[in-house]
Amino acid sequence: MSxxxxxxxxxxxxxxGAVGVLVRRNxxxxxxxxxxxxxxxxxxxxxxxxxxxxxxxxxxxxxxMVVAAAEVVVGLAILMAIFRTRRSASVDDASxxxx
Amino acid sequence: MHGGVLAISDVASTTQxxxxxxxxxxxxxxxxxxxxxxxxVYCAVLLAVVMxxxxxxxxxxxxxxxxxxxxIVYTGAVLMLFLFVLMxxxxxxxxxLVETIKGQRxxxxxxxxxxxxxxxxxxxxxxxxxxxxxxxxxxxxNVYAIAKLIFTTYVFPFEVTSALLITxxxxxxxxxHRERLTPKLTQxxxxxxxxxxxxxxxxxxxxxxxxxxxxxxxxxxxxxxxxESTVPAAIRGVPETPDQRRTLLGSSxxxxxxxxxxxxxxxxxxxxxx
Numbered sequence: 391m392s393x394x395x396x397x398x399x400x401x402x403x404x405x406x407g408a409v410g411v412l413v414r415r416n417x418x419x420x421x422x423x424x425x426x427x428x429x430x431x432x433x434x435x436x437x438x439x440x441x442x443x444x445x446x447x448x449x450x451x452x453x454x455m456v457v458a459a460a461e462v463v464v465g466l467a468i469l470m471a472i473f474r475t476r477r478s479a480s481v482d483d484a485s486x487x488x489x
Numbered sequence: 490m491h492g493g494v495l496a497i498s499d500v501a502s503t504t505q506x507x508x509x510x511x512x513x514x515x516x517x518x519x520x521x522x523x524x525x526x527x528x529x530v531y532c533a534v535l536l537a538v539v540m541x542x543x544x545x546x547x548x549x550x551x552x553x554x555x556x557x558x559x560x561i562v563y564t565g566a567v568l569m570l571f572l573f574v575l576m577x578x579x580x581x582x583x584x585x586l587v588e589t590i591k592g593q594r595x596x597x598x599x600x601x602x603x604x605x606x607x608x609x610x611x612x613x614x615x616x617x618x619x620x621x622x623x624x625x626x627x628x629x630x631n632v633y634a635i636a637k638l639i640f641t642t643y644v645f646p647f648e649v650t651s652a653l654l655i656t657x658x659x660x661x662x663x664x665x666h667r668e669r670l671t672p673k674l675t676q677x678x679x680x681x682x683x684x685x686x687x688x689x690x691x692x693x694x695x696x697x698x699x700x701x702x703x704x705x706x707x708x709x710x711x712x713x714x715x716x717e718s719t720v721p722a723a724i725r726g727v728p729e730t731p732d733q734r735r736t737l738l739g740s741s742x743x744x745x746x747x748x749x750x751x752x753x754x755x756x757x758x759x760x761x762x763x
Contacts, residue, residue: 391502391549391550394612399513401605401612402605405605406524410524413594432559436552437550440550445634448635451555459566461657464664467661
């Protein structure tokens with residue numbers, strides 16, 4: 391299997407995640423799409439690590455996972471705080487700063 | 490002898506290709522479904538599919554450590570967290586399909602095509618070559634080699650990670666914390682409310698006397714009518730409010746009149762942390 395295939399798959403998944411972030415309104419789903427983008431980048435990292443035959447790419451993918459886990463924890467806590475006050479998880483409803 | 494080795498490596502690479510294309514189709518389909526399906530829970534399940542197939546793809550690239558971390562951290566922890574929050578927000582919550590910004594979807598589609606072309610051109614221009622024969626630090630020796638790398642070259646980022654995790658945990662606690670505005674109901678208060686409500690026994694669980702005892706199946710009352718209030722609020726698709734908890738506790742009107750003097754009545758039965 392050439393690494394090019396894996397990188398191509400990573401590109402496709404990344405673009406799909408980006409579309410999800412742009413199109414969806416539910417903050418939870420937007421979050422999930424961000425996770426999808428992070429995962430796609432991880433796949434590319436692992437493919438590059440295998441291509442070059444050293445493990446730095448895998449270690450970086452590991453750090454990406456750690457940061458993503460921390461980000462999800464804080465993000466979901468913010469989401470719950472917003473949901474508690476506004477009773478909605480839609481990003482359109484959190485527009486108080488606009489007016 | 491030589492031919493035998495070649496045949497074995499041929500079979501292995503064919504298997505790898507089959508697995509890759511299968512998982513590529515599955516993961517791209519699931520990712521597309523994630524963008525298109527309106528219900529957030531289905532999105533979470535489809536994301537689990539994508540993450541599990543990515544874990545297999547890592548294993549396919551001789552990265553067993555990352556494959557396991559992917560399953561444990563992403564599919565195990567992160568998705569569980571998503572599902573927990575979804576249960577609080579309401580499991581049937583749907584995305585509205587109305588465009589709030591005019592032409593946003595078209596613009597998003599164009600941007601996506603542009604991004605796809607840009608990335609494809611970049612990747613296409615790069616000389617990726619073929620994978621070298623897996624080195625000694627891939628495969629069985631992978632965990633040892635990664636540990637060596639993390640604790641030597643990457644030891645400072647690794648230590649900084651601990652600060653990040655502590656900060657994230659603290660941030661989550663601060664953000665999810667809610668001040669208690671009313672005194673907490675004791676067991677004595679609760680039992681008094683229950684007796685005052687006129688229905689001392691708890692409501693039947695979901696599915697009682699119904700056709701099956703699934704958690705989303707309302708119990709049947711003695712006259713055969715379904716009692717919707719026996720189904721948990723998150724399953725019914727409405728966020729759980731203090732009012733609904735009070736309804737589960739007993740008839741709300743009676744409870745409100747019997748509420749404690751120091752209790753405003755609106756926050757009855759509400760926990761400090763949700």
